[in-house]
Each structure stands twice: as structure tokens, then as C-alpha cells.
């Protein structure tokens with residue numbers, strides 16, 4: 001029998017904002033969310049849910065789970081890219097029915113336009129949304145500074161490394177100043193060392209920009225290292241098997257991975273994988 005949990009971040013945990021999770025207003029409220037896909041041969045696949053969870057503003061929630069359990073589906077539902085089959089999703093108090101202006105997305109592949117420079121790629125959403133371009137250009141340069149690409153604004157994607165391209169994608173996702181950033185395995189294609197650097201960078205950006213982040217990963221250590229909370233999903237249809245509050249300092253260095261506390265979280269999450277026979 002699958003586990004169904006109504007789970008919220010009720011534990012009193014200090015994070016970067018210095019406030020406790022329970023004292024901050026909710027950024028995302030998910031209630032009994034479900035997704036069933038129709039297949040091309042007339043069948044149905046129940047991909048996800050029911051899931052209920054509340055994410056506080058400024059939280060960093062990482063999502064781990066076995067392959068095909070519905071992690072990407074959950075992210076697409078939360079950002080309004082696909083319709084849900086049941087339940088409700090509220091972002092900053094508003095029901096999500098279509099792509100939400102207050103959400104920025106980063107995918108595994110940076111998907112930059114090769115014929116546009118880094119800064120022009122960052123500016124794309126501003127053009128699509130009809131924002132003031134002079135103001136947006138200033139902001140785009142600030143964002144490139146923030147992601148460590150101050151001197152690369154006029155480079156084309158093929159002149160940038162994989163990690164640099166993903167930084168451009170992060171800057172692009174923030175150009176319209178969304179309060180929530182959704183990231184679907186953004187560093188999955190990078191080598192291990194670049195990935196560690198990007199994790200540190202992302203934590204720095206999160207602390208500086210004060211956004212709420214939802215981050216899908218296949219890596220348990222990455223999920224613990226980045227998250228204020230780790231959602232562990234069960235096999236498909238993905239349901240919350242565990243929701244772990246990561247009580248580690250907001251400012252983290254890679255050394256934290258060798259601490260006892262980190263090991264305890266790792267063991268707890270890994271045990272879920274073992275118990276449920278995750279692939």
C-alpha cells in the first residue's frame with residue numbers, strides 16, 4: 001500500500017532569512033494534487049499523487065525519488081505548464097491554472113539560443129513579457145554579475161562552458177524577478193566538480209536573491225546539501241514517502257557533507273529508498 005501524507009513545513013527551523021519556517025507565509029500550497037496522463041493508445045498512467053505539501057517563502061525544497069516517480073511532472077504542475085487531474089495548487093495565494101508569472105524555470109539543458117549573446121538570452125523572457133527593455137538590460141547585466149559572468153555578457157553560447165551556460169539559464173530565469181525558482185535537475189549534465197561549484201553558487205544566489213526554490217535531483221547528497229527541506233517521493237505514482245527538515249546552517253561549505261549530521265540525513269533518506277525497493 002502506498003503512503004499518503006498531508007505534510008507541511010511545521011517544524012521550527014532557522015533558515016537564511018533568519019525566520020522560522022512556520023512563521024513565514026506560504027509560497028506554495030499543494031492540496032491532494034494528482035496527475036494522470038492519457039497515453040497515445042487510449043490508456044492511462046497515474047504519474048503522481050495524491051500529494052499535499054506547503055512550502056514557506058524563502059524555503060529551498062529539494063525533491064528526490066526513483067526514476068519515473070513523477071518528479072518532473074510535479075514541477076510542471078507547480079509551474080502551471082501542464083494541467084492537473086485533481087487537487088489544487090496555490091502560488092502566493094493564487095490558484096495555478098496556467099504558466100505563472102511569479103515562477104522562473106531552469107531545466108537540465110540550458111536551451112540557449114545559439115545565435116544570441118549571453119545577455120540577449122537572459123533578456124528573452126523580458127521581451128516575451130513586454131517588460132521595459134532599458135531597465136531589463138541593466139537588470140540582465142546585474143544578474144550576469146550575480147552568477148559570476150560579468151565579463152561574458154557578449155559571448156555566444158558556444159564560447160561558454162556547460163556550467164557557464166547553465167549560469168546564463170539561471171540568470172534568464174530571474175530576469176522578470178519571480179519569487180519562486182523551479183529547477184529540474186539543472187546540474188545533472190555537468191561533471192562532478194563543476195556540479196559542486198554550481199551547488200555552492202546556487203546557495204549563494206539563493207541567500208542573496210531571497211527566492212523560494214524547488215529543486216529536483218537524483219542525488220541524495222545534493223538534495224541534503226542544498227535543501228532546507230527534502231521531499232522524498234515513492235515509486236510511481238509519486239507520493240510523499242518522507243519530508244525531511246534539514247537543520248544545517250544556511251551558509252554551507254562542501255565540508256558539511258562529511259559531518260555526522262549530514263550522514264544521519266543521508267541514512268534516513270537512503271533507508272526510504274531501500275524500504276521501498278526504489279530502482
Ligand SMILES: Nc1ncnc2c1ncn2[C@@H]1O[C@H](COP(=O)(O)OP(=O)(O)OP(=O)(O)O)[C@@H](O)[C@H]1O
Pocket residue numbers: 037038039045046047065066067068069070071072073074236
Ligand atoms: N506526456 C506523458 N504522457 C504519458 N505518460 C507520461 C508523460 N509524461 C510522463 N509520463 C509518465 O509519467 C511518469 C512520471 O514521469 P516523470 O517524467 O514525471 O518522472 P521523473 O520522476 O521526473 O523521472 P526521471 O527521474 O526518470 O526523470 C512516468 O511513468 C512517465 O512515463
